[in-house]
Every structure is written in C-alpha cells, then in structure tokens.
Amino acid sequence: MEFVHKQQGQYHVLGATGRLDVATASHFEKEITACFAEGQTNVVIDMSGVEYISSAGLRGILVAAKGAKARSGEIRFCCLSGMVSEIFKISGFGKMFEIFDSIEDAVS
Amino acid sequence: MAIRNSITVKAVSLFLLLSLVIVTVVHFYSFSVSRKIVVDLAEKNSRAIAGNVSYRITSKFKPIETVVLNLAIALENPHLSAEAITNLSKMIVTRNENIFGSAVAFEPYGMFSDQLYFSPYSFKKDGVALTKNLGSVDYRYFHLDWYQLPKQLGKPVWTEPYFDTGGGDILMSTFSVPFYREVEGVKVFAGVVTADISLVGLQDYVSEIRLYDSGYAALLSGNGLFLYHPNGELVLNETIFSVAERIEDSELWEIGRDAITGGSDFIERISFRDGRQSFMYYRPLEIGGWSVFFLFPKEEVLKEITTMARRTLGINIIGFIALALAIIGLTKRFTRPLINLSQSANKISEGNLDTVIPTLESTDELGQLTVAFSEMQRSLKHHIKELTDTTAHRERIESELRIARNIQMSILPKLFPPFPERKEFDIYAMIRPAREIGGDLYDFFFIDKHRFCFLIGDVSDKGVPAAFFMAVTKTLLKVMAEQEPDPGAILMRVNDDLAEGNESCMFVTLFIGILDLRTGSTLVGNAGHNPPVLLNRDGVDFLPCLNEPLAGAIGDLTYTTSTIELVPGDTLILYTDGVTEAMDNEKNLYSDERLIEQIGTELDRHPEQIVGDIEQSVHDFAAGAEQSDDITVLCLRFNETSHE
Numbered sequence: 001m002e003f004v005h006k007q008q009g010q011y012h013v014l015g016a017t018g019r020l021d022v023a024t025a026s027h028f029e030k031e032i033t034a035c036f037a038e039g040q041t042n043v044v045i046d047m048s049g050v051e052y053i054s055s056a057g058l059r060g061i062l063v064a065a066k067g068a069k070a071r072s073g074e075i076r077f078c079c080l081s082g083m084v085s086e087i088f089k090i091s092g093f094g095k096m097f098e099i100f101d102s103i104e105d106a107v108s
Numbered sequence: 109m110a111i112r113n114s115i116t117v118k119a120v121s122l123f124l125l126l127s128l129v130i131v132t133v134v135h136f137y138s139f140s141v142s143r144k145i146v147v148d149l150a151e152k153n154s155r156a157i158a159g160n161v162s163y164r165i166t167s168k169f170k171p172i173e174t175v176v177l178n179l180a181i182a183l184e185n186p187h188l189s190a191e192a193i194t195n196l197s198k199m200i201v202t203r204n205e206n207i208f209g210s211a212v213a214f215e216p217y218g219m220f221s222d223q224l225y226f227s228p229y230s231f232k233k234d235g236v237a238l239t240k241n242l243g244s245v246d247y248r249y250f251h252l253d254w255y256q257l258p259k260q261l262g263k264p265v266w267t268e269p270y271f272d273t274g275g276g277d278i279l280m281s282t283f284s285v286p287f288y289r290e291v292e293g294v295k296v297f298a299g300v301v302t303a304d305i306s307l308v309g310l311q312d313y314v315s316e317i318r319l320y321d322s323g324y325a326a327l328l329s330g331n332g333l334f335l336y337h338p339n340g341e342l343v344l345n346e347t348i349f350s351v352a353e354r355i356e357d358s359e360l361w362e363i364g365r366d367a368i369t370g371g372s373d374f375i376e377r378i379s380f381r382d383g384r385q386s387f388m389y390y391r392p393l394e395i396g397g398w399s400v401f402f403l404f405p406k407e408e409v410l411k412e413i414t415t416m417a418r419r420t421l422g423i424n425i426i427g428f429i430a431l432a433l434a435i436i437g438l439t440k441r442f443t444r445p446l447i448n449l450s451q452s453a454n455k456i457s458e459g460n461l462d463t464v465i466p467t468l469e470s471t472d473e474l475g476q477l478t479v480a481f482s483e484m485q486r487s488l489k490h491h492i493k494e495l496t497d498t499t500a501h502r503e504r505i506e507s508e509l510r511i512a513r514n515i516q517m518s519i520l521p522k523l524f525p526p527f528p529e530r531k532e533f534d535i536y537a538m539i540r541p542a543r544e545i546g547g548d549l550y551d552f553f554f555i556d557k558h559r560f561c562f563l564i565g566d567v568s569d570k571g572v573p574a575a576f577f578m579a580v581t582k583t584l585l586k587v588m589a590e591q592e593p594d595p596g597a598i599l600m601r602v603n604d605d606l607a608e609g610n611e612s613c614m615f616v617t618l619f620i621g622i623l624d625l626r627t628g629s630t631l632v633g634n635a636g637h638n639p640p641v642l643l644n645r646d647g648v649d650f651l652p653c654l655n656e657p658l659a660g661a662i663g664d665l666t667y668t669t670s671t672i673e674l675v676p677g678d679t680l681i682l683y684t685d686g687v688t689e690a691m692d693n694e695k696n697l698y699s700d701e702r703l704i705e706q707i708g709t710e711l712d713r714h715p716e717q718i719v720g721d722i723e724q725s726v727h728d729f730a731a732g733a734e735q736s737d738d739i740t741v742l743c744l745r746f747n748e749t750s751h752e
Contacts, residue, residue: 055568055615062613062661091617091636092657096665 002049003031011076011107012040017049020057020084028057032064032075041073044106048079053087065097074098078106115446119439124432131424138420142413147387150409151374154319154389154402161317161325161400162393165310169395172207173283175200176303177264180287183212183301190219194228194239200303201230202237207303208272208280211242213249214299225249231304258286258300266396269307269335271344279307279335279344281396311336311343314400320411323404328390330397332364339381355380363390367399379403445474449481461489509572513545516575519582520550524716527554532625532750535562536715537742538723540686540735547574547616548684548738549582555593558625558750564682564742565618566637568658573614581606581616581660595620595633596669599659603635603667606660615661619682621672625750628674633667635659638688641707642672643679648709650700677711679745681718686739690726693733698726715743 001018012035020028035043061075068075078100080088088094100106179196182188188196197210209231219226225243232238242249249255257265269281282302289298310327314336317325327335332347342351348364351357357380366373372391379386385406392399407414448466455463465482468475517539524536537550547567555561563585567574584605588598598620606616617637623630632651636658639650656667674680683703690698706725707718719741726739 055566058658059568059613059615059661062615066611066613066662089655090638090653092655092665093636094655096657096662 001027001031005035008044008103008107011042011044013044013046013103013107015046015049019052020050020060021052021054022056025054025056025060029060029064032061033067036068036071036073041071042076043068043073044076044078044100044103046079046103047077047084048081050084051082053084058087058091058093061093061097076100076106078103115443116436116439120432120435123435124428127428127431131428135417135420135424139413139417142416143410146410146413150387150404151389154374154387154404155391157317157319157325158389158391158400158402161314162391164313165398165400166394168206168309169305172204172303172305173264173395175204175207176210176283176285176301179210179212180285180301183287183298184289186289190226190228193219194230197228197301198230198237198239201232204303206305206309208232208278208306209302209304211249211302212299213242213255213302215297216250218299227299254282254284254302255300258284259297262286262297266330266398268329268331268333269344272304279311280304281307283396307335317402319402319404320408321405322408323402326401326403328364328367328399328401330368332368335398351380363388366390367392367401368397370397376406379405445478449474449478453481456485456488461485461492509545512572512575513541516545516579517541519579521552526552530625532748533560533623533744533746534715535742535744536719538719538740540723540739542570542686542735542738544570545572545575546570546738547578548686548740549578550682550740550742551582551585552742552744553586553589555589555622559593560623560625561589561593561620562623562682562742562744563618563620564637564640564684564740565616566684566686566738566740567614567616569614573612577606577614577616577660581618585618585620589620589622593622593631594669595622595631596667599633599635599656599667600665603659603665604663607663610660613661615658617658621680621682621744623674623744623746628676628678628746628749630672630674630680631669632672633669635667638683638685640683641681641704643681643707643709643711644675644677645711648704648707650704674746676746676748679711679713679715679718679743681707681722682742682744683722684738684740686735686737687722687726687741689737690730690739691733691736692729692731698729702729713745715745718743 001016001020001024003017004015006013006015014031014035016028018024032043032045065075076098077088079102080099088099093099179200182196183193193212197212200210201207209229211227211229213227216224225241227242227249228239229242230237230239254267257267264283264285267282267284269279272278272280282304284300284302286300287298288295290296314325314327315338319325324338326337328348329335332349333344334342334346334348335344337343348367349361352361352364359377360380363373363375367390370392374387374389376385376387378384381403386403387406387409388401388403390399390401445466445468452463452465463485465478465485468478520539521537526535535552537552539548539550541548547569548565549567550564552560552562565578565581567578567581569577581602584602585598588601592598592601599618602618616635618635619632619637619640621630621632634654634656636656639653641648642651651672654668654670657665659665688698688700688703703722706722722741723739
C-alpha cells in the first residue's frame with residue numbers, strides 16, 4: 001500500500017492507496033498508529049484509493065481505532081468507494097466510525 | 109563410470125587425434141620432400157652421366173670426323189692424281205685405329221672422262237691395309253645411301269650402323285662427307301669421301317654404364333634403331349618405333365620421335381622391358397644424330413627414402429603408442445581424484461550422507477572442489493537433520509491442528525435431520541473447511557419448546573486463535589440465548605464478553621434468528637454479517653441489511669432486534685462470505701448475484717437440496733482453484749405452525 005500524509009487544519013489526512021488485505025493490514029495499522037504516536041488526535045483516512053478490503057483489513061482498522069481511543073483520539077473515514085463502502089455498511093463500521101463523503105466534510 | 113569415460117576418453121582421443129594428424133602430416137611432408145630431393149638428384153645424376161657419356165663418345169669420334177672432313181677439303185684440289193687419292197684413302201685407314209675402311213668415290217666420269225667408276229677403297233685386312241676399286245655393274249655405288257645422302261643433303265652424314273659381314277663381323281657405321289670441285293667458277297659436287305668406323309667399343313662402353321642396381325643405358329641411332337640395348341635381340345633389328353607399334357605404346361613412340369629430333373627429357377614411365385615403374389632420361393649425342401637413353405627402376409631410386417619412411421613410420425607408431433599410454437596414464441592420474449569424488453557424490457546422492465570424501469592435498473581447482481564438496485556434504489547433513497527435526501515438529505503441530513480442527517468441527521451439529529419429530533420446519537447445514545483452520549460457525553437449538561434459535565458466524569481471522577475465538581463465541585451464544593432469547597440483547601452481551609481483553613481486535617460477524625414456531629414470527633439480529641436470503645412466494649432476495657457492527661472487537665456497542673414474519677413454505681438461507689467470495693482461477697468472485705440466481709425461486713425444495721446445489725455450484729465455479737476460506741451454508745424452511 002502507499003500512503004500520503006497531509007495536514008488540514010487540526011486534522012491529519014492520511015491518503016491510502018491499494019488493497020487492504022492480510023498482507024497489508026499491519027502496515028496500514030502501523031501507519032495510523034504512528035500518526036497518533038506523533039501527537040495527532042484527529043486523523044481522517046481518505047479511502048478513495050482503496051479498492052479492496054478484507055476482514056484482516058477491518059481488523060487492522062479496529063486495532064488502530066482501539067489505539068486511538070486509548071490516546072483519546074478519533075479516526076474518521078471519507079471517500080469510500082464501491083466494494084469498500086459495501087463492506088463498511090454490512091460490517092456495521094458505519095455505526096462505529098464517522099464516515100464522510102469528502103475530505104472537506106470530514107475536516108470541517 | 110560416466111565421468112571417467114567422458115573425461116579420459118575425450119582427453120585421450122583428442123590428444124591422440126591431434127598427434128596422429130601432426131605425425132601424419134609431418135610424415136607425409138618429409139616423405140614427399142625427400143622423395144622430390146631424391147628424384148631431383150636422380151635426374152641430375154642422369155644428366156651428369158649422360159653428359160659424361162656424350163663427352164666420352166664425342167671425344168672418341170669427333171677426331172675421326174675431323175680427319176674425314178679434312179680429306180674432303182684436300183680432295184677439292186683438281187690436280188690430285190688417282191694414285192695420290194688412293195694413297196690418301198690408304199693413309200687414313202693405316203693411321204686411324206678406329207677407321208676400318210675408307211673410300212673416295214667420284215661422280216660418274218668424275219675422275220676420268222672415260223671411266224664410269226672411280227672409287228678407290230682402302231681397308232684393313234689382317235692388320236694390313238689393302239686397296240681395291242669399288243664400282244661395277246653389280247655395285248653401282250652412286251645409288252647407295254652412303255653416297256646419295258651426303259650428295260642430296262649437301263652435308264656430312266653418318267649412315268645407319270650395320271654389321272659388316274665382309275670385314276670381320278663388327279658393328280660399323282659409315283661417315284660420308286661430300287666434296288666439291290670448282291668448274292668454271294662454280295662449286296660442283298664431285299663425290300664423297302667415307303670412313304667406315306667400328307662401333308664395337310661403343311656398345312661395350314654403353315653396356316658398362318650402370319645406374320642404381322639394375323638401371324641401364326641404351327643407344328639409339330638417328331632413325332631410332334637400337335644401337336645398344338641390354339636386350340640383344342633389339343640391337344640393329346628393331347627401332348624404338350617398331351617396338352612402340354608392337355606393344356602399342358604411343359608414349360614410347362612420342363619419346364622416340366622427340367629423341368631423334370634432338371629432344372631431351374626426364375620422365376617417369378613403366379619399363380617395357382620388365383614392366384616396372386621407372387625413371388627415363390634421354391638426350392642426343394653430338395654424333396650421327398644418336399641418342400642415349402637411361403632407364404632405372406623407381407623403387408631403386410626411392411629405395412633409401414622408402415627405407416627411411418618405413419623406419420620413420422615405425423618410430424612414429426612406437427612414439428604414438430608411447431604418447432597414448434602416457435596420456436591415458438596422466439589423464440587417469442589427473443581424473444582419479446575426480447572419479448573418487450564422483451563416486452563419493454554418487455553415494456551421497458543415493459542417500460549415504462556419511463560417505464567419506466577423499467581428501468586432497470592440492471590447492472588446485474580439484475582441491476577446491478573437494479573442499480567445497482565436503483562443505484556441501486556437511487551443510488547438507490546439517491540441513492537434513494534440521495529439516496528432519498522441523499518436519500517432525502511440524503508433523504506434530506499439524507497433527508495437533510488436525511485434532512483441534514476435528515474438535516472444532518465436532519462442536520457443530522452434524523446430525524440431520526436433528527429434530528425428526530418436529531414437522532414445523534426442516535433445517536440443513538454444511539461447512540466445507542478451507543485447508544487452513546478457519547473460524548466459520550453455525551448452530552441451532554431449541555430455547556424452549558416453541559422457540560428455535562439458529563445462527564451463523566464468521567470469525568475474522570484464521571488459524572488456532574480463530575478456532576478458539578469461534579469456540580468461545582459458539583458457547584457464549586448458546587448461554588446468552590438461553591438466558592435472554594432476544595438476538596439484539598444476545599449480540600450486545602456476546603460482543604461485550606468477546607471484546608474484553610481482545611487486544612488483537614479479532615472479531616466475528618454473526619446472524620442470529622429466533623423462530624417462534626407457533627406464529628412464524630422470527631426475531632433477527634445481525635452483527636456485520638452478510639444478509640441472509642429469503643425465499644418466499646414473492647421471490648428470492650436478501651434480507652434488509654441492518655448495518656450493525658461486527659462483534660467482539662470493541663465493547664459497548666448497540667445491537668437491535670428486528671422481526672420477519674415467516675409463513676409456511678418460506679425458506680431462509682444463511683451463508684458466510686466463503687460462498688459469495690469464492691474465487692475461480694481468474695480471481696473472479698462467485699458474487700451475491702450468482703448466489704441469488706443459483707437459489708432461484710422454486711419453493712418446494714428441501715433445505716438439504718438447496719444447500720447441496722449451492723455447494724455444487726460453488727465447487728463448479730471454483731473449477732479447481734484453491735479454496736481460501738471456509739464455506740458454510742445453513743438453510744431453514746418453515747413448514748407449518750405448531751398446533752398447540
């Protein structure tokens with residue numbers, strides 16, 4: 001997977017690209033955890049470049065979210081597409097996380 | 109052994125072939141060069157001998173020619189008397205040992221106008237010189253060769269040699285010189301002066317010439333007549349041309365022609381005398397248009413170099429054999445360690461890892477190879493031991509995993525029909541585990557007499573942790589269901605219990621249904637699981653998705669309970685994503701759409717048939733592609749409400 005970091009106001013925006021499966025989940029998880037370790041508290045994950053997410057990917061997100069919660073941080077997701085959006089819906093992630101249609105909505 | 113054959117044989121044959129080529133080339137080169145030298149030498153030798161012969165013969169007969177030529181000049185004097193002329197002829201016979209007779213023959217009426225013949229002829233008889241007059245009706249000398257030829261040709265002529273029968277049976281030839289006298293200021297032919305010369309010494313001389321062992325010389329007259337030849341029958345009887353005609357040898361004819369016209373050559377030909385390959389040399393003499401021939405067998409000329417060639421060949425063969433033996437020996441010596449190593453390698457390859465590898469003192473490539481090979485053997489032993497240990501270890505683990513898997517599977521209800529006495533519904537389920545231990549689960553049980561609980565779940569991970577998680581989930585679900593038969597409440601409590609201390613955030617998706625058999629009313633709760641399919645009179649479709657979160661990862665979540673009213677004939681199909689995400693070899697997904705299509709709209713099917721058809725369809729779709737996830741399907745058909 002590839003990641004792009006940028007700061008928008010008080011939000012740290014992490015753009016992820018690629019497949020989020022058992023091979024990349026721990027990378028993804030570490031990338032998010034690192035943001036909080038650096039002192040960020042509000043992280044927006046731009047999922048527009050993620051084309052596939054497996055249960056291992058979901059688990060990676062949950063682990064990262066748990067870490068964020070311990071540091072009183074918050075993870076928001078935006079720009080979900082196709083299959084990823086479907087999975088988020090079925091697995092109830094929509095009820096666990098704040099999900100937005102665009103980065104602008106997420107950071108406002 | 110292959111390596112021995114290939115290296116030794118290759119090296120030896122290569123070296124020997126090369127040496128053979130070199131030796132053969134050198135041999136034939138030296139032979140041809142020596143042969144050329146020897147043949148050149150033979151030619152030079154022939155020329156030298158022929159030159160000598162020519163000189164000897166010329167020096168013997170030239171003075172005689174000179175005497176006769178001088179006499180011819182003297183006879184030009186018209187004042188010489190008959191007596192003086194007779195005396196002159198007598199004098200040259202007396203004073204020249206080799207002149208047997210001499211005539212001074214005048215033209216008819218040339219000396220005396222009333223005398224037809226005038227030809228005083230002096231000759232030796234018993235050591236005394238006598239004189240007689242030639243010319244009579246029986247001996248009209250004007251017409252004879254010795255008279256006509258010089259007259260016609262206007263120059264001195266040697267006549268064809270002949271045997272003199274009158275004088276003493278000796279081989280003779282006549283040298284005739286024309287002489288002229290001046291008549292009214294014009295030189296007019298007046299007659300010839302002759303000398304009969306004995307050729308006896310000439311034959312002896314030529315017969316004594318020896319070339320090599322059996323080579324000989326021959327002498328030919330100006331007409332090709334054999335004056336001397338070792339075959340006495342030819343002498344004075346045959347010409348080279350008559351012989352050539354007889355034996356049909358056109359080359360010999362040409363040689364004869366060339367010789368009598370003054371040619372000279374050194375050629376190789378087969379002797380007509382004994383049929384042996386020979387060298388022939390011929391050259392003209394300065395006397396009488398004669399030619400001298402030498403003929404000597406080729407093998408005698410080449411005898412020495414043939415001997416030399418044989419000896420060289422012998423030496424070469426011996427050397428070649430010695431070289432071959434040396435190369436075979438050396439190659440064997442060089443390849444011995446390689447062969448030993450190869451034998452060791454073969455033993456090792458047969459599985460005997462304790463084979464002793466021959467040690468080599470040398471540090472050359474072979475030494476290095478041996479060292480490397482020992483190292484490889486050591487390393488191989490080490491690795492095999494490690495591998496054996498690992499394999500044993502892995503087999504133990506795998507065996508334990510297999511047992512764990514069996515235990516895990518054994519906690520799922522497998523006996524169908526599970527409640528044969530209950531006619532209100534039929535249920536069937538199947539789980540096809542992936543190769544790797546997974547976490548799919550299903551369960552069904554009566555909470556009380558009228559309420560039947562059925563559920564399906566999928567643990568997020570694989571392996572032993574997932575199996576444990578699955579087992580715990582199943583146990584918790586049953587306990588919670590019996591305590592509080594409401595899917596939402598069950599899910600909330602199970603979620604909280606699972607989330608506690610779940611650092612790795614393992615989770616499970618769950619679908620729970622509780623069917624009240626008296627009414628068909630079914631309470632359902634869904635924790636992030638794929639929505640089940642409902643097949644009823646309206647068709648086939650997914651149940652609405654509740655969008656509630658998967659369970660076990662994070663505590664304190666809220667789950668709701670919703671209700672579906674089933675009427676008899678309605679069928680629910682629960683499945684895990686192992687079905688819809690089954691992949692074929694091109695990584696295409698089985699998909700939700702295909703599932704709906706596969707289930708179809710036909711109502712009167714037993715759950716076992718529906719499940720079996722789905723399983724077969726997924727199997728056919730995968731077409732041999734490896735199954736990466738557990739495939740689980742549970743199907744429940746509501747037949748009728750309870751009568752109580």
